[in-house]
Amino acid sequence: MAAGSDGWVGTGWDWTDAAEIRRRLDGGAGPEHWSGGRPLHRAAVSGSPQVVAELAGRVADVDATGNGVTALWEAVVSRKPDNAWTLAAAGADPWRPSLGGWSPGRLGLAGPAPDLFPVPGGECLTGAERAVAQEAHRLTTELGTFCHDGTGLACVAGTVEGRDLHPGGGPDEHDTPEEVLVSYLYRGNAVAYSCAFAGLRPNDARGVVGPPDARVELPHRDYWDHWR
Known part of the structure; x- marks a missing residue:
């Protein structure tokens, strides 16, 4: 990895190539930091489930926040159910409160994939x-x-x-x-x-x-x- 580089230079906004992301990570790219924010957050929005799983397995905290929200929140808001499910399977908490007191799981109940996560008792829409x-x-x-x-x-x-x-x-x-x-x-x-x-x-x-x-x-x- 070149001096002064975080290993993510040139990735742009498309994070769907799991082999390329894995190559960068194995070459020293940090799973926690990217010039545009957190790699896992970017993958949650613009990546494939395979890339999300790769990054989720390398970060210290799958529920770490960027700009006040988790990667799971970003996946739900971006209508990426496969990425959201992958994050939940990796340990992300669907019921962790976020913006406006909403959790990703409860917000998802109002969207196109309301059955994405198992719903605990008491969690419902008014x-x-x-x-x-x-x-x-x-x-x-x-x-x-x-x-x-x-x-x-x-x-x-x-x-x-x-x-x-x-x-x-x-x-x-x-x-x-x-x-x-x-x-x-x-x-x-x-x-x-x-x-x-x-x-x-x-x-x-x-x-x-x-x-x-x-x-x-x-x-x-x-x-x-x-x-x-």
Whole structure:
């Protein structure tokens, strides 16, 4: 390994090649540190189950945190059930509280793979949380997929205002429990997240992709002054 190198130079964001990762580890690459964070966390998001298993067997603590969350949390939030199962099999704790008080296991109950982990007694979603999850599934299904390039979207349902949001960007360490759930359910789906945030319940994507029901000319105003 070259002087000053951590052994991970050139790996990029694709961590699916188990033979390559094993070669780097055997050559001196550290399993605990990578220039972009923790190798196990990166593999949980962008790696294969084989790579996850290789790294999980070499780290000191499979539940070590990076940016406040475990690799298992990252796998669940990224909708990588095979990686999440591999981490749990390696000893990661699905029921360890994380952002907003949610554990990876309990958050997963609201997602597409609710049966991923054995559920201990007392661990379940509330009725309100189940309703949020059901609406997220309905809304993302109804809106479908379409090209977002150049899209400007204003979601208006009442007097709620929000700015500097990161719709579809995933949970943040400062989010409330409700925000963590919604960010997880709508991760990667900015339009559906924005509709849910504003309380809109469209039945299809026509309000985004058209054709419009009406055209409204906005009054002239100093919009920049509005945000000062």
